[in-house]
Amino acid sequence: MASCGIRVGPQESEMLDKTYNPSEIEPRLYEGWERAGAFAADPGSNARPFTIMIPPPNVTGSLHMGHALTFTVQDTLIRWRRMQGRDALWQPGSDHAGIATQMVVERLLAEQGVDRRDLGRAKFVERVWQWKDESGGTITRQLRRLGASLDWPRERFTMDEGLSAAVRRVFVTLYRQGLIYRDKRLVNWDPKLQTAISDLEVENLEVKGSLWHIRYPIAGAPGRSITVATTRPETMLGDTAVAVHPEDARYRDLIGRQVVLPLVGRLLPIVGDEYSDPEKGTGAVKITPAHDFNDFEVGRRHALPMPSILDRQARVTLAEIADSLAPVEGVADPDFVRSLEGLDRADARRAIVAELERLGLLEKVEPHTHQVPHGDRGGVPIEPLLTVQWYCNAEVLAKPAIEAVETGRTVFVPKQWENTFFAWMRDIQPWCISRQLWWGHQIPCWYGPDGREFVAESEAEAQAAARAQYGSDAALTQDEDVLDTWFSSGLWPFSTLGWPEQTPELGRYYPGDVLVTGFDIIFFWVARMMMQGIHFMGDVPFRHVYIHGLVRDERGQKMSKSKGNIIDPLELIDKYGADALRFTICALTGPGRDVKLGAARVENYRRFVTKLWNAARFCEMNDIRPDPSFDPSQATLPLTRWILDAANRAVTEATAALEAFRFDEYAAACYRFTWDTFCDWFVEFAKPALGEAEVRQTAAHVLGIILRLLHPAMPFVTEELWDRFGYGAEYSLIRTPWPEPVAVPDAAAAREELDWVVKLISEVRSVRTEMNVPPGTLTPILLRDAAPATLARGQRWMEPVRRLARISSLEALAGDMPKGSAQVVLDEATVVLPLAEVIDLASERVRLTRERDKAAGEARKIAQKLDNADFVRRAPEEVVEENRDRLATAQADIARFEAALARIG
RNA sequence: GGGCGGUUAGCUCAGCGGUAGAGCGUCUCGUUUACACCGAGAGGGCCGGCGGUUCGAAUCCGUCACCGCCCACCA
Numbered sequence: 001m002a003s004c005g006i007r008v009g010p011q012e013s014e015m016l017d018k019t020y021n022p023s024e025i026e027p028r029l030y031e032g033w034e035r036a037g038a039f040a041a042d043p044g045s046n047a048r049p050f051t052i053m054i055p056p057p058n059v060t061g062s063l064h065m066g067h068a069l070t071f072t073v074q075d076t077l078i079r080w081r082r083m084q085g086r087d088a089l090w091q092p093g094s095d096h097a098g099i100a101t102q103m104v105v106e107r108l109l110a111e112q113g114v115d116r117r118d119l120g121r122a123k124f125v126e127r128v129w130q131w132k133d134e135s136g137g138t139i140t141r142q143l144r145r146l147g148a149s150l151d152w153p154r155e156r157f158t159m160d161e162g163l164s165a166a167v168r169r170v171f172v173t174l175y176r177q178g179l180i181y182r183d184k185r186l187v188n189w190d191p192k193l194q195t196a197i198s199d200l201e202v203e204n205l206e207v208k209g210s211l212w213h214i215r216y217p218i219a220g221a222p223g224r225s226i227t228v229a230t231t232r233p234e235t236m237l238g239d240t241a242v243a244v245h246p247e248d249a250r251y252r253d254l255i256g257r258q259v260v261l262p263l264v265g266r267l268l269p270i271v272g273d274e275y276s277d278p279e280k281g282t283g284a285v286k287i288t289p290a291h292d293f294n295d296f297e298v299g300r301r302h303a304l305p306m307p308s309i310l311d312r313q314a315r316v317t318l319a320e321i322a323d324s325l326a327p328v329e330g331v332a333d334p335d336f337v338r339s340l341e342g343l344d345r346a347d348a349r350r351a352i353v354a355e356l357e358r359l360g361l362l363e364k365v366e367p368h369t370h371q372v373p374h375g376d377r378g379g380v381p382i383e384p385l386l387t388v389q390w391y392c393n394a395e396v397l398a399k400p401a402i403e404a405v406e407t408g409r410t411v412f413v414p415k416q417w418e419n420t421f422f423a424w425m426r427d428i429q430p431w432c433i434s435r436q437l438w439w440g441h442q443i444p445c446w447y448g449p450d451g452r453e454f455v456a457e458s459e460a461e462a463q464a465a466a467r468a469q470y471g472s473d474a475a476l477t478q479d480e481d482v483l484d485t486w487f488s489s490g491l492w493p494f495s496t497l498g499w500p501e502q503t504p505e506l507g508r509y510y511p512g513d514v515l516v517t518g519f520d521i522i523f524f525w526v527a528r529m530m531m532q533g534i535h536f537m538g539d540v541p542f543r544h545v546y547i548h549g550l551v552r553d554e555r556g557q558k559m560s561k562s563k564g565n566i567i568d569p570l571e572l573i574d575k576y577g578a579d580a581l582r583f584t585i586c587a588l589t590g591p592g593r594d595v596k597l598g599a600a601r602v603e604n605y606r607r608f609v610t611k612l613w614n615a616a617r618f619c620e621m622n623d624i625r626p627d628p629s630f631d632p633s634q635a636t637l638p639l640t641r642w643i644l645d646a647a648n649r650a651v652t653e654a655t656a657a658l659e660a661f662r663f664d665e666y667a668a669a670c671y672r673f674t675w676d677t678f679c680d681w682f683v684e685f686a687k688p689a690l691g692e693a694e695v696r697q698t699a700a701h702v703l704g705i706i707l708r709l710l711h712p713a714m715p716f717v718t719e720e721l722w723d724r725f726g727y728g729a730e731y732s733l734i735r736t737p738w739p740e741p742v743a744v745p746d747a748a749a750a751r752e753e754l755d756w757v758v759k760l761i762s763e764v765r766s767v768r769t770e771m772n773v774p775p776g777t778l779t780p781i782l783l784r785d786a787a788p789a790t791l792a793r794g795q796r797w798m799e800p801v802r803r804l805a806r807i808s809s810l811e812a813l814a815g816d817m818p819k820g821s822a823q824v825v826l827d828e829a830t831v832v833l834p835l836a837e838v839i840d841l842a843s844e845r846v847r848l849t850r851e852r853d854k855a856a857g858e859a860r861k862i863a864q865k866l867d868n869a870d871f872v873r874r875a876p877e878e879v880v881e882e883n884r885d886r887l888a889t890a891q892a893d894i895a896r897f898e899a900a901l902a903r904i905g
Numbered sequence: 906g907g908g909c910g911g912u913u914a915g916c917u918c919a920g921c922g923g924u925a926g927a928g929c930g931u932c933u934c935g936u937u938u939a940c941a942c943c944g945a946g947a948g949g950g951c952c953g954g955c956g957g958u959u960c961g962a963a964u965c966c967g968u969c970a971c972c973g974c975c976c977a978c979c980a
Contacts, residue, residue: 016939018939019940019942020942204978204979211980212980228980229980230980231979231980232979276980281980282980283980284980285980286980292979292980294978294979294980368980370978370980371978371979372979373979416909416910417909419908419909420908420975420976423909423975423976424975424976427976427977519974519975520975550974554916554917556917556973587928588917590918590919592910593910593911593918594973594974596918600929601917601929603942604928604942605928606942607940607942607943608942609942610942611939611940611942611943613939613940614939614942614943615940616939617939617940618940619939621938621939622939664918664919665919668919668927668928671927672927679939679940680944762945762946765945766946766947768945768946769933769934769945769946769947770946770947772934774934775935775937775945803937804937804945858924862924865923865961868960870960870961871960871961872960873960874959874960874961875923875960875961876923879923879961882924883923883924886924
């Protein structure tokens, strides 16, 4: 045990560099932590676990600002809880991201002139794996740059064998429970990617289009017609009815009659249906059940045929209407229709509009701006298409998930997001889980020669089932489709822990404590995890869902490639260090708010990192080193008791802020304490007292608290300083206990004393500046009407006051005030600054008058309040009392200012 | 159409029933031996408008205006 607080460590001889250089220090520290296993969870420990499951980034991804935000928040929480002694697991991994990844690899193949269809499924999937092995690690490397303390050896990928087994188990189970089934209905079809996508993957974009008014002749009534309005004339080939509102007087008599479908010649019924809105268009609407969600419902109600007239690439296909083509003079021409076969939907539209115009059936065309659904990946308009897909009965799964949030078993932060969650969950639609892709979990369903389904966890198992059915081996073919990526990410909270195996991790780290994500992902992912987690684990997947905002640029614009306003977090890390970026993010992350972030913000908070570094350099230069034998509860000096007490408050505030997910308040509490309290006041007060061991010990102790408080947000610089000062072994701050308040002897007295000194210095500084006292001039101050204790207190602090307020001496005022003095009212005393040489009496009079008026205004306001009988009667006693005190203070101040004014004449 | 959020100092935001705050920016001053990525001081606000509740409203309620999201709507 060393006899004094100075430890002799390996770095003892090296002083801290004059400037902090993050780019050199950060990678070294990260490697050190990782090598030392500092991020590892310990399933064997007795500590209470704390789990955060990373929202697995797409394997194709690279770190963007949104990642920087969410992962900074997560790492801050994980590091804080780890320091609190929790067995912290931050589960890493990435998502196979079906569509995104397949698109990336397809693009690469296209550069080599290869189409995936030529390659074949097996080869293609092999190429994707190859790509994943070579290029899929980008984001995990970048997460290290950010300082993310993930438990890397536990890294998982949604297509791992283990996770794939979980997917198959879940699918088979839900199928057997009747919660997964096949159905033929309309889906959102992306003609570019040629797959079904879910409602959530559809984005409505405003399009300036047209509204075409088309005359449909009434059958058997020459010259009569009914006009329909449509934004999609090309779909008329698939029309099977015209609908009007049953109460619409204009058309009521037509219900039950027929129209001739122009171009096609087919006869369509006019049906009465409340879907038709008399206010919209012409009040008569064409019904195309196979290409419109509403029309599909109308078609069902009226048992209409549902011919598809567009294929999977959204090209015209006539197979299902070929039989119904019929020539009608001046109205329909089968040859024309046949000429449309194979045309793209846009070309078909042009051709059809031209033909209608030629036939005089186009009544008018109006410009029309409307929302058109686009695939958010492919970027082309979605085509509602009638196909057979796999569906999950989300309604059944949603019920317990809703209940879990209602009863508070899972709590959203901020709470208002629960409404968003409820609104969607209570009206949830069947979840289309099949995708016509090659990259993903292939659906574990095999078909027999007669089309019979065998859903099983493996082909062998399916074969066994088939054998039982057919009495012999059968040639089985597996379903070609893969599952929606969110189907597997929904299992993430338990599949990563080894489910369906009963691993020790599964029992220990499920449910997780916090899920951190953006609101845009509540439906996609949070909802699915809730549903699947509860269904398969019998408990919610996490206790809290912390929803943060979006990262925007400085002007509040959403970052996008097209706007060219993307900020690359890695550039910021290179330039300012990860700590600066992370602290900036924490400081700006208020509840339910988007984060407006620009380089200037990060540059600004880098100054804080530098400030901390310099404060540490000051300590180093003054032999301020940690002393394990120091006991803060035995502190004797007012100065040390004062800073220890302030540190207690900082610890309390920072901890409370983190508990409440208030990262902004956490950052602010640390910032204020470090910069304002520690650097600006304590260090300055300590300078003349550094000869005292207790002052040095306290300084070191408080610096240690600062390093610990800041570590979750600024892991690198704090660890570096911690190690260099020998607070602990190398790489040890990450696992050093989080500070807790300690009892400080007579803290209130210390606070009162130092607050007075701070006030004295501030007031004198203020007057000196205002009176234009040259900074180099030292002036004496005299205390008028000061109690002996006050005078003694002032003299005790003469050293720092001399330096900070530029004061040469402090005495009681004996006799008359020197001519040409400035005066400051400070509690019961008046501070007199003899400034004969420099003072301008007129401006001093103005200044004192202004001060007096300010106090008088204050007094008037309070007096008014206290004169109000209702206030005195109804307001709480302590509020009334407080106002009486404030009034007394204000009145005393007025008196002292009046006296001061009288003295200068 | 339904819902949610926002409107507070030049900018970004905190405060959400009892004395209007912070950071940045601005202005003035300062090379005091940790730090000029610094220090000191100053200026700057009918807390979006209008009603209401209350002894008391930036804060609660109603209403309007504007901004931004989400869901529904694809005639």
